[in-house]
Amino acid sequence: MTKTDLENTPDRRWANTLTEYLARYNITLGENPRILNIGCGKNVTWNFLGVLFYLASHDLGFPDYVGVDVTEEAFGDGKRALGDLVTFVPCDARDLGNHVKGPFHLVIIEHPNLSTSPEGPRIWGKIFQEAGELLDDNGVLILTSFWLNDHIPAQIALERCHYRILYSGRNQFPGRRFDTSSSGEPLVMEKYILLARKGTRRIGPQDRQQ
Numbered sequence: 001m002t003k004t005d006l007e008n009t010p011d012r013r014w015a016n017t018l019t020e021y022l023a024r025y026n027i028t029l030g031e032n033p034r035i036l037n038i039g040c041g042k043n044v045t046w047n048f049l050g051v052l053f054y055l056a057s058h059d060l061g062f063p064d065y066v067g068v069d070v071t072e073e074a075f076g077d078g079k080r081a082l083g084d085l086v087t088f089v090p091c092d093a094r095d096l097g098n099h100v101k102g103p104f105h106l107v108i109i110e111h112p113n114l115s116t117s118p119e120g121p122r123i124w125g126k127i128f129q130e131a132g133e134l135l136d137d138n139g140v141l142i143l144t145s146f147w148l149n150d151h152i153p154a155q156i157a158l159e160r161c162h163y164r165i166l167y168s169g170r171n172q173f174p175g176r177r178f179d180t181s182s183s184g185e186p187l188v189m190e191k192y193i194l195l196a197r198k199g200t201r202r203i204g205p206q207d208r209q210q
């Protein structure tokens, strides 16, 4: 394994991503921030370690980190690896507010599957709404995608929920290429990234989708 390989592990990439993009948009986290990872799957382990690197290098202590996914199986490997370091909540995130208490300073959504079904954008739109209600007023939501088919609808859905997009585009710290789409697009872990804050207009019951 080369030095470059060691610097390009997913946890290192997450630490670099947080360092670069939070600084670029003057976003500061307080000590022991609350962090919510929605649709966390088993890759939650890498994100959690990346967050730890970031917090340690900024003297910000230890996070109160919550990982949510639909079923226990979805985050089973992550739970076995991380144990009590993370609070795992099995639930449909469309109903997040009834399972998790805010506010959170950082909401992470890695590779939400908006394009898997025609209902995808609507499902995730509802999840983004719920997340907005749990996001601290000074907090930030970071969403990554491995192809444009998820990235663009995610941005549209966030804007519909009145988030203010700070950045949308290629991630400076992408991961490995794992496939190619039928149209020839290389599918790459964390290829695109979105940073969003709550907009000035409050997300409220009037925005609820049924």
Ligand SMILES: C[S@@+](CC[C@H](N)C(=O)[O-])C[C@H]1O[C@@H](n2cnc3c(N)ncnc32)[C@H](O)[C@@H]1O
Residues within 6 Å of the ligand: 038, 039, 040, 041, 042, 043, 044, 068, 069, 070, 071, 074, 091, 092, 093, 094, 109, 110, 111, 112, 113, 123, 127
């Ligand atoms: C493409 S996977 C990404 C998993 C992980 N974040 C990663 O980057 O490897 C999408 C994840 O979203 C979860 N998910 C889909 N719909 C959800 C919902 N309604 N509530 C909670 N999680 C959901 C899935 O179970 C799955 O783990």
